[in-house]
Amino acid sequence: MFGELNPDQSENNTIGVSVIIPIYNTGKFLSEAIESVLQQSFRNFEILLIDDGSNDNSASVCRGYVDSDQRITYYHQNNSGVSAARNAGLSRARGKYVYFLDSDDSLEENFLKTSFDAAEKQNSDILIVGPYHCKRRAGLAALPTCAQFLKREFLEKHPDIRFPEKIQPCEDGLFSHQLLALTSAVGTNPEGIYFYRQHESQNHRMINGNTGSVMSQIPAWINILRNFYREYDLLDTHALHLILFLEHEPFGLRYLAMNLTDQQKSQLHQMIKSYVAELMPYISEDQKKNISRPFLHFVSIEDSSGFQVYYDDYVKKEKMKKKLYFFLIKCIPLKALRTNMRKTMREKFER
Template structure:
């Protein structure tokens, strides 16, 4: 691997908030990478435990580390602060309670350089979702700094969580075709009771209050870059994935919350997507989402959805059974892969 002289290949940015039990392992996973020429930026977001002491200790013993501290302002502000100080050729955002395997940065950097990429999508799961990837969590985003600097208005949105990483990546994915894949990158995701996504159902009202802000950000972005026509499918897939699948389907909502979310999703799609949508692109949307958009009563959708899941599973099993009769192994394998992919959503 050829590294550019006097240039840091990768800046890893870690926002830190009350993770003293996990932080040492997270930092060590970065410092022991097989690509040692890195910059690690730690941003303490007003921690009240021993996280700041851990950050300061590591900064003193490793010159690759930059440390910043701010009043508690949220993960988006912390990531944006870290980004403003980054000097690496590529950027990776790591959560402070997770770890990365030893070759994560090296393999991602090699893929980026070989393909002259603005974005490398990291991880086998996201590799399988190509080509219609409409958003990424931070663990799957390996981004060229110069590409980010071309669009200084695209930042992690403040006061929005969850969904801040999806909004950030969705905009970037719409602005470049120089996207490659690194299925070898292994991200070790730690599950524990204090994670934000674990508490989403406890704060459903607060989460729903941020969705109109999502829509405002998307409208401004698509208008500024004149992308409504060229990227209507990209936008539709994001709306299906984030506010529909992750919020309406996955969250425990009361009747009033369901009506609210159903109404604003339909209004957004009718205003900003369907006027530019090509009929052939509807095949990329699930039958459930299309029915959700067609019905005027979300209670009808709620009655429809369980049976939809049953029928979809029957179809999946039937298709997998039928391809067993195809004599050519390579064709069977490809069809099986296509079926699994199509029925994942």
């Protein structure tokens, strides 16, 4: 199905990167996503178009590209969700590395080259891509799909770790969190630039508007995590990694960021508090320094009803502290020292 070797392919016919594009009714954006891969400076790739039961013009767009480039293959499946589409693409991938591109987004022309080169140089099972995510490398508990450049051999060693189907949002967080717990070979490529498109029909916008759907899935998230840590016997070594995930996902992205009712907040508080209580015996006092004060307060209180007052006050004080720090930095006479201090403070407050 594939044509002749291009300059980036080695003598043994290996494909460098499998770019998997799950598709559902994104026909008006799809050409831009595919073109951004075809125009990459790195040429040794395959594109797997996984149509998850679209009922717009996505299929015809895909077939047009399949006819024009032998590196592109198209698969259609009944609508089963983005996780099933990504997993279907992964099962067919042949590249040394795998990358998942959303069908309404696009890549800067050197994205694959800088990512492939960085992964090879750093011998990475997981390469974190993008300046924003690379800055947060320390203590990172999960990654969005766009920031994951993955070695396929590593994925094949763990066939039980795949995108959890029938779960969205958090499917990418759960997938990446488990993978991050299974390797220390994690590299970075801050030069990889991903163009993220915002539009009203995006899945996350619709999901975040349906708090009941998200709340109903969170027990399944916890069950996946509990089973994973039990199966791999990781609590003794990775309990902090798990707590940081709970702080990031159900607490940060759901409790704090979503418009939950008081009842939903109370339910979510009890779910998180109960699970963290199971994990705390595995956490040392020194490790607790890596957990934010708001989250430690959140899991220690009996009733969440007064938490928002505490959190608003905390945010206000942090903003005042930031202003004070940067004001004091202005008073430092040495320019080089001022520059370094500003950089340090920005990194501190961006965490």
